[in-house]
Amino acid sequence: MKKSNLYRAALFFLLPAVCTSYAFSPTGLPPNTIPLSQMMRELSAQPGFTDAMLAELSHASRAGALLTPALLDTMRKLILGRDWQGLDTFPGWTMPTINRSVAAGSHLLPSPAKPTSQQLAPYIDLGHYALEKSATEDLDKPSNRPALNTQSLTTNLAYGVTRGDGPDPRLAPLHSESARLAEVLNRLAINTLDGAQPFTATIAHRPATTPQQLIANLIAAGNSVTIADARFFANFGHFHSNGRDVMMPFMINTQILVPARHFWQRRHPLLEPVAHAEYEIILTNPRDPTRNADVTYYFGIDGKAEFRTNDQLNQPWVMGRHAHEYRGAEAVEVARLTGLAVLLYVHEHLAHPGLPFGGYYALGVCQDTVAAIERKMTGATTLFPITRDMSLLTDPRDAEMNALLAQIPDDRDGAKPPEPERIFGSLPTTDLAAITIPGLSEDFQHTYAAWQQGDLARTTARRNAMLFFAAILLALLYSRFSMRRRARTASRR
Numbered sequence: 001m002k003k004s005n006l007y008r009a010a011l012f013f014l015l016p017a018v019c020t021s022y023a024f025s026p027t028g029l030p031p032n033t034i035p036l037s038q039m040m041r042e043l044s045a046q047p048g049f050t051d052a053m054l055a056e057l058s059h060a061s062r063a064g065a066l067l068t069p070a071l072l073d074t075m076r077k078l079i080l081g082r083d084w085q086g087l088d089t090f091p092g093w094t095m096p097t098i099n100r101s102v103a104a105g106s107h108l109l110p111s112p113a114k115p116t117s118q119q120l121a122p123y124i125d126l127g128h129y130a131l132e133k134s135a136t137e138d139l140d141k142p143s144n145r146p147a148l149n150t151q152s153l154t155t156n157l158a159y160g161v162t163r164g165d166g167p168d169p170r171l172a173p174l175h176s177e178s179a180r181l182a183e184v185l186n187r188l189a190i191n192t193l194d195g196a197q198p199f200t201a202t203i204a205h206r207p208a209t210t211p212q213q214l215i216a217n218l219i220a221a222g223n224s225v226t227i228a229d230a231r232f233f234a235n236f237g238h239f240h241s242n243g244r245d246v247m248m249p250f251m252i253n254t255q256i257l258v259p260a261r262h263f264w265q266r267r268h269p270l271l272e273p274v275a276h277a278e279y280e281i282i283l284t285n286p287r288d289p290t291r292n293a294d295v296t297y298y299f300g301i302d303g304k305a306e307f308r309t310n311d312q313l314n315q316p317w318v319m320g321r322h323a324h325e326y327r328g329a330e331a332v333e334v335a336r337l338t339g340l341a342v343l344l345y346v347h348e349h350l351a352h353p354g355l356p357f358g359g360y361y362a363l364g365v366c367q368d369t370v371a372a373i374e375r376k377m378t379g380a381t382t383l384f385p386i387t388r389d390m391s392l393l394t395d396p397r398d399a400e401m402n403a404l405l406a407q408i409p410d411d412r413d414g415a416k417p418p419e420p421e422r423i424f425g426s427l428p429t430t431d432l433a434a435i436t437i438p439g440l441s442e443d444f445q446h447t448y449a450a451w452q453q454g455d456l457a458r459t460t461a462r463r464n465a466m467l468f469f470a471a472i473l474l475a476l477l478y479s480r481f482s483m484r485r486r487a488r489t490a491s492r493r
Helices: 003-018 036-043 049-057 069-080 084-088 095-102 172-189 211-220 329-351 366-378 396-406 420-425 440-452 461-492
Strands: 033-035 091-093 135-138 161-163 199-203 206-208 224-233 239-241 244-247 251-258 268-273 275-284 293-299 305-309 321-326
Touching (some): 033 036, 036 084, 069 084, 172 293, 172 305, 199 211, 206 211, 251 420, 268 440, 275 329, 275 366, 305 329, 321 329, 329 396, 420 440
Parallel strands (some): 033 244, 091 251, 135 199
Antiparallel strands (some): 161 239, 275 293
């Protein structure tokens, strides 16, 4: 058998098994929304626009996806090559590939003996409160923080493109109270940090020196407090083009194969947009609505693990749901655990100030501590991906939170593909038909049905290698069979 025929035979067996495809159709988008590819089709030829857009993406927003130099370079190549399908499914990498892109090494520099407010500034927002000074904040008095500066929420690029989604009309009016509550919770969370002077927050004359005491006192004073485990699709762009929202998810190859709907179709990997997870603290004062507040906790790509204001708008395609809601004693416990998480990240930032990307990815992403607390509160973990490097999390002062983080899955090396519970649990909706990112709704529905029927298939490096060698073996067997057949034919002559 000729070598060319041997190769054809191998490809005949191999390609149907390992070829993948993903069809992106710009239908079903939310109103006034366009995919990233459409914006770049319209503007990539404009002088300097692509460079300006990529430069803007290199500046971390508070929540989204980590765009490493390798990822930005990949995006640039997709744009220059006019690979619009690749751009709309960007990057479509597996977790091991993303891990290599991050290459999150550590530079273990010594921690200062007594950290100062200035040293903490890159890692946590303390607002009016200094680490070195004792203080008391009376929450019975109205906040003196300014209203939200809406002008600072958006940046103009060029050609009608802006970055930033603007104020949420429902939450922005709460900014003053929310800003103070976030600063107070941050300061309470690090009350036990080495060198910290005592800080107290009072409500109805009840003093609190920890986040959990403050939440308990707010409830005792007649306020309604709900802490929600909230989940969204991460928007790594926050761009608007001539008044239209630009859909920019960050796709991960889950290594699960979407079932083929027809016999002539090949299965392809299920791409899942990276999720953003946070704890939302919803404070409602039944006597005075002007004292309401809305604060979130998460570890962001700005390198800060902290309580923050929650007053910016989301684009409709990111959706959003509360996977869990905690009230009463459960809310107090979640406040305690998030406070421990804030303190852990301050310890780690001071111990490892040279970590790339502000420690984001190496110390985890927004999902990690939420997943750890979810496991403590519910007994399950339903978030993906999880990236913390446990070799860095060894500070005995954070033993409880470190232990919780050690119990959750690890997606860094992709050795074990994520469980379906975590893939579907990360979604910002339980109505799979409502997902508006083109192509994903059907993929998720068919994959979910296969999961429920116990018929999921995965694509992994090991599986692909086995398929490759199986194809080669079949090709060799076919070659041997052909040679014998030709030999028999020749002998008969």
